[in-house]
Amino acid sequence: MDRILTTSIRTLIGFVLLLILTRILGKKQLSQMTIFTYITGIALGNIAGDMVVHRDIKIIDGFTGMTLWALLTLLIEYISLKSSKARVLLNDEPxxxxxxxxxxxxxxxxxxxxxxxxxxxxxxxxxxxxxxxxxxxxxxxxxxxxxxxxxxELLTKKDANVQIHYSRYIPTELIVDGKIVEKNLKEEHIQKEWLIDQLKMNGIHSIHEVNYAELQMDGSLFVDKN
Structure with a gap:
């Protein structure tokens, strides 16, 4: 029982620390990762895994190793951000x-x-x-x-002299699982009253009837009922 409890505690500490450090390091999509950032992610994961599994590794040692690795990664990223020569050396070039x-x-x-x-x-x-x-x-x-x-090259609308209609919005989810996404309403400067009116126009009188609602590029509302 003590063994399970100890492993659970070490796992929780490793998980939380790894989550914090990856958030500090910033976010890059897998497609944007260089070899260096890819290896950094693997190294941090390995250190966290070793700290959890190997009892002979003290938690403070794992904590120190992960933190130092993250700080060194931040330092390298900062140097490459400020120096084009360092950026070429560290990240290569096209x-x-x-x-x-x-x-x-x-x-x-x-x-x-x-x-x-x-x-x-x-x-x-x-x-x-x-x-x-x-x-x-x-x-x-x-x-x-x-x-x-x-x-x-493919023919574009401009090449074919087709009239171009510019988008007012980018497609944005406004209701998910019967709940309004307040953050998206604020970002798109949309009033809740407008959203409710649009739902009524679609014969919907309660937000809970909606599975998914999305603001379209032309400003209309796409609604999927429950």
């Missing part, structure tokens, strides 16, 4: 893989890319023929940015 329709073999070798890798990355950008590419740039996070040849 590499041109295809230039003016020609594959840069030296760049491919330097980035340890083969043609199968390149074609896969192109397909991820909805490009299925190398002949369509003018420029392709490998970003520090491993993603490929592609610029198609002008004649291969």
């Amino acid at each position: 590499t041109i893989i295809i230039k003016k329709g020609k594959i840069m073999k030296k760049a491919m070798v330097a980035e340890k890319l083969n043609l199968d890798d390149l074609t896969m990355l192109l397909r991820n950008n909805n490009v299925f023929s190398m002949a369509d590419v003018d420029y392709a740039i490998l970003e520090p996070n491993g993603e490929l940015s592609v610029l198609k040849k002008e004649e291969k």
